[in-house]
Amino acid sequence: MGDAVDQVFVLLKHWLLGFCPGSLQPLASILLSIIPILLTFPLLFAVTTILERKGLGRIQNRYGPNRVGPCGLFQPVADGLKMIIKEDIVPRAADKVVHFLAPLALIGPVFLAFSVLPFGRNMAAIDLDAGLLFFFAVGAGSELAVFMAGWSSRNKYSLLGAMRAIAQMVSYEVPLILSSVTVVMLVGSLSPIKIVEAQSGYIAGLPQWHIFSPWGLAGFILFMIAAAAEANRTPFDIPEGESEIIAGYLVEYSGFKFALFFLGEYLGLFAICGLGITLFLGGWNAPFAFLQWIPSYAWFFAKLLALIFLFIWMRGTLPRLRMDQLMGFAWRFVLPMTLLNIPVAAAWHYSRAWEFPAADACRWAMCLAILAFAYVRLGRGLKQGRKYGKRIYRFAD
Amino acid sequence: METGFLIIAGITAVGAIAAMSLRNLVHCALCLTVAFAGLAALYLRLGAQFVGFAQILVYIGAVAILIVFAILLTRSNETESEAGRGRGKWSSLASVGVAFLVFSVLSISVLSGSMANRTAQDLPDISVKEIGLQLMTGYVLPLEVIALLLTAALIGAVLIAMPEKSAANGDAQTRVAHRSPTEAGEKLNDL
Numbered sequence: 380m381g382d383a384v385d386q387v388f389v390l391l392k393h394w395l396l397g398f399c400p401g402s403l404q405p406l407a408s409i410l411l412s413i414i415p416i417l418l419t420f421p422l423l424f425a426v427t428t429i430l431e432r433k434g435l436g437r438i439q440n441r442y443g444p445n446r447v448g449p450c451g452l453f454q455p456v457a458d459g460l461k462m463i464i465k466e467d468i469v470p471r472a473a474d475k476v477v478h479f480l481a482p483l484a485l486i487g488p489v490f491l492a493f494s495v496l497p498f499g500r501n502m503a504a505i506d507l508d509a510g511l512l513f514f515f516a517v518g519a520g521s522e523l524a525v526f527m528a529g530w531s532s533r534n535k536y537s538l539l540g541a542m543r544a545i546a547q548m549v550s551y552e553v554p555l556i557l558s559s560v561t562v563v564m565l566v567g568s569l570s571p572i573k574i575v576e577a578q579s580g581y582i583a584g585l586p587q588w589h590i591f592s593p594w595g596l597a598g599f600i601l602f603m604i605a606a607a608a609e610a611n612r613t614p615f616d617i618p619e620g621e622s623e624i625i626a627g628y629l630v631e632y633s634g635f636k637f638a639l640f641f642l643g644e645y646l647g648l649f650a651i652c653g654l655g656i657t658l659f660l661g662g663w664n665a666p667f668a669f670l671q672w673i674p675s676y677a678w679f680f681a682k683l684l685a686l687i688f689l690f691i692w693m694r695g696t697l698p699r700l701r702m703d704q705l706m707g708f709a710w711r712f713v714l715p716m717t718l719l720n721i722p723v724a725a726a727w728h729y730s731r732a733w734e735f736p737a738a739d740a741c742r743w744a745m746c747l748a749i750l751a752f753a754y755v756r757l758g759r760g761l762k763q764g765r766k767y768g769k770r771i772y773r774f775a776d
Numbered sequence: 777m778e779t780g781f782l783i784i785a786g787i788t789a790v791g792a793i794a795a796m797s798l799r800n801l802v803h804c805a806l807c808l809t810v811a812f813a814g815l816a817a818l819y820l821r822l823g824a825q826f827v828g829f830a831q832i833l834v835y836i837g838a839v840a841i842l843i844v845f846a847i848l849l850t851r852s853n854e855t856e857s858e859a860g861r862g863r864g865k866w867s868s869l870a871s872v873g874v875a876f877l878v879f880s881v882l883s884i885s886v887l888s889g890s891m892a893n894r895t896a897q898d899l900p901d902i903s904v905k906e907i908g909l910q911l912m913t914g915y916v917l918p919l920e921v922i923a924l925l926l927t928a929a930l931i932g933a934v935l936i937a938m939p940e941k942s943a944a945n946g947d948a949q950t951r952v953a954h955r956s957p958t959e960a961g962e963k964l965n966d967l
Contacts, residue, residue, distance in 0.1 A: 477806065509904045512829040519837025523809060526844055530802055542848065545841055552837070569904050 385674045388415070389501050412504040416493045423683075424645045425455035431691050438695030465634035470533060473631060477531035481524050482632070482639035488520035489643050492650040497572050499663045499676030511569045514654055515556055518609070521647060522548045525618070525628055528640070532631035540627020543702065544611065544618035550709040551608035551615075557717035558602040561594050561724040562658045571654075575662030588661035593746035594724035599659040601717050603689075606655060608709070610648040612690050614697040615705060652686040653679075712757050719753050781821060788814025801847050809840040826904050 383390070392411045399407040429444065429452060436443025444451040469478055495510035497503040507513050522545055529541020563569055566577045578588050589595035608615040619627040629640055656662060660682050663675035700708070723746050730742045791810030798804045812835040819828035911919055 474803075477803075507825065509825045509829055512826065512833065512904070516829040516832035516837070519833050522841055523806075523836060523844075526841070527806065530844070530848070538848070542845075545845065549838070549841060567905070 385500055387674070388499070388676065412494075416490065416504060420490075420493060420646055420649055421642060423649060423680075424642055425459070427645055427649075427687055428458065429454050430687070431694075434688070434691045435695050438692070459638070462635055462638040467634040467636060468631075470631050472533040474531040474533070477527050478631070479636075481528035481531060482636045482643070484527060485521055485524035485643040486639055486646075488517040488524075489646040489650060491517040492647075493653070495571055496650070496653045496657060497575050497662055498653075498679050499674065502663075502676060503572055506572055507570065509569045510571045511559065511563060511574075511654075514571075514650075515552075518647075518650075519552070521643070524643075528632065529628035532628070534631050536624040536626075537628050537630050539624050540618045540630070543624075544628060546702075547608055547611075547615060547618060547705060547709075550706060551605045551713070554601055554709065554713040554717045555605035555609060557714070558598045558605065558720065559654075559658055561598050561720055562589055564721070565589075565594075565724055565728055571657045571662075575657055575664065578661040579664050581668045586661055586664060586666050588659065588664070590659045590661075592727060593743060593750060594720055594727050595659055597716065597720050597723070597750050599655065601713055601720065602655055602659065603686075604713055606648075606651040607690065607693065608705075610651055610690075611644060612648065613694040614700050616699060617702060617705060648687070648690065649683065652683055652690075655686065656682045707761070711761055715757055716750075716753060719750070723749055781818075784814055784817045784821065788818065802844060805840060805843045805847060808843070809836055812836050812840065826907050 392408070395411060396404055396407055432454070433443040433451070444454040447453040447457045469475060492514050494504040495507055495513050503510075525544045525548070526541050529537040529539075529544070532538075562574060566574050568574060568577075578586070580587050585591070590599045607613075611618050617623075619629065624630075629637060632640060656679065663679040665671045665673060665675075665678055726749075727742060727746050730738075730745070733742065735741075788811050791807045791814055794807035795804045795811060798807060812831065816828045816831040816835070819831055
């Protein structure tokens, strides 16, 4: 019974495939894998917008949307209708073709990224041997879309926003990939499905997720920092910085194209959270053995919503960083920490053979000590020789 | 010739031709990206997953971005490129000649090598793990040489980007001191 509930979507797909004539089955199988992704995540986007506005309202001591439907729950519908019936304005000086293509170039790769994530047991759209590489490869496409949007608008704020976005995404892509390398190293595979399988199983009732190891904990924190920067979320939202450059590369977009950008940004956030869950939080595995009766996809989406909540919380709490702080943080702190995390993971792997009593405690202490030492030293090194005095602004000259 | 191959090859060739012939430099860069993507698709069609994805990651994710960055940072406000037009037909004839020579040398070496006689059956199913093992054992020397070369290029780029202390006047120096300790990232901080 529990198994049937767990596999209900897989069984449903097979049942539907049974109605197809043999020659159409490959095509139908592909469609049946794609359509749920195309439906689920935009729906989750609608839910997230209302969650975010409500949550931010709560953090900022106000109500948030509460007019449309019960408790304002139909706000996304109203937003969507408004976006669709709005006039689509293209600036006269804009490069029309590139301006039109930019939202599409953003949305396409983002949807592709979902195809390698395992949402549940046997629930990945494609099982690629190099799945993780595929994820990062399609993620790289979104940078170009942002550039296209910023450049084609012929607006200085758009262009500044695009340049900021690209500089930030290129800088944080390195720590993002390097923090995932530890997982690939210890699992010995680039396939997300194998990575999740490596985290299944329980020792003394505790899960074997990667986050429950020193390198995994450090890796997860570094991964989430880089993920926030990749998804342009506060405190790394300087590409959009409303108070400085209006809305960055989104300035000249209106109506449905703006909605597509908005959707693309949130889908990127979901995808990168999904990757974080797959790499460090055990994917669709239940946290405790006795909770395994809850279906695997429910665990995946519960973890996804928890991470989304974390991002909303961060957005409501932290102020925006400055460009030089952002770059300095990426190259002088996050990057060395991710590099150090790789030998720590190797030490953790090879100290598995230790036999003496309390070996586990020793391993934990050793790895944590290395990471904590580096954390303190790097933090002090960053502070050294820097005056946190009044900043002198130089205006355009 | 299969239809899939023809479509991908057509897109790649059109992208490459557009990248050469369009007048707007940014358009050229974007068309070049199309050509890169077409090449990646060709690799994937051949079953070379790793090479295909690495092509997307490196060329679309990094090289194309660097090209547009370079265009935007070096050209001030004009985007239409007039340079290089009407330079006389001799230079264009010479470039066609060079391109033809390179292409013929490449095709002769490929066709006369062992690649031409290979049949579809003896294509091994190579996993990413296999590639990694080979890179770390049999091909470790080329890998290290490339790594050294890239490091040298990186250091050279940083050296060029660093402002010369003696040449810079006092005003520029105080400006740098007030703004950011990363001289190389100075351009980025302006954004």
